[in-house]
Amino acid sequence: MAEEEIEYTIGLVRNAVEKLRELSPLWDMYKDGVDLDTIEWSTS
Amino acid sequence: MAYSKKVIDKFEKTLQEPEKHSVGRWNPSESDIGTGMVGAPACGDVMRLQIKCEPRNNSHVISDVKFKTYGCGSAIASSSELVDMLKGKTLEEAKEIKNQDIVDALELPAIKIHCSVLAEDSIHQAIKDYESKI
Numbered sequence: 140m141a142e143e144e145i146e147y148t149i150g151l152v153r154n155a156v157e158k159l160r161e162l163s164p165l166w167d168m169y170k171d172g173v174d175l176d177t178i179e180w181s182t183s
Numbered sequence: 184m185a186y187s188k189k190v191i192d193k194f195e196k197t198l199q200e201p202e203k204h205s206v207g208r209w210n211p212s213e214s215d216i217g218t219g220m221v222g223a224p225a226c227g228d229v230m231r232l233q234i235k236c237e238p239r240n241n242s243h244v245i246s247d248v249k250f251k252t253y254g255c256g257s258a259i260a261s262s263s264e265l266v267d268m269l270k271g272k273t274l275e276e277a278k279e280i281k282n283q284d285i286v287d288a289l290e291l292p293a294i295k296i297h298c299s300v301l302a303e304d305s306i307h308q309a310i311k312d313y314e315s316k317i
Contacts, residue, residue: 158198158199158201159198161201161206162197162198162201162206162251162252162253162259163229163251163252163253164208164220164229164230164231164251164252164253165224165229165253166253167208167231167251175224180222180223180224180225180229181220181221181222181223181304181308
């Protein structure tokens with residue numbers, strides 16, 4: 140695989156991860172310094 | 184399993200234009216905000232739904248909504264669809280929204296029904312949180 144193909148793929152993955160993180164409440168909590176292992180999650 | 188075109192469209196539009204589709208958050212301690220957080224990372228889906236309400240004619244109206252969802256495309260589409268249903272509704276009307284309404288609107292496949300159930304849970308919890316403040 141050519142180096143530019145690798146760079147192209149990295150760009151796609153990075154973009155996708157950034158968009159999904161923007162949608163995620165867990166990413167907000169992580170940025171706020173919340174330890175996700177300490178949360179009592181409500182499940183239905 | 185195949186996603187319906189409606190699920191894919193809703194997910195893609197929400198992903199591409201998050202602000203337009205009410206992705207975001209408010210300070211949950213504000214008195215006019217109700218927050219519902221449901222699901223668990225271990226189960227694969229977590230939804231946080233926030234409603235901004237104002238008193239009107241002996242009731243309370245949902246003037247704006249924000250959400251964030253961690254999960255699959257249909258979980259994100261379900262919460263985004265719910266947001267569209269909630270804006271402008273009274274709390275009483277919002278309580279009447281059922282998961283089946285989301286299933287019908289998005290033509291969710293049977294294996295993804297739990298996403299709509301989670302969305303219904305999130306609005307009930309957000310209303311409960313808001314009502315505890317008034």
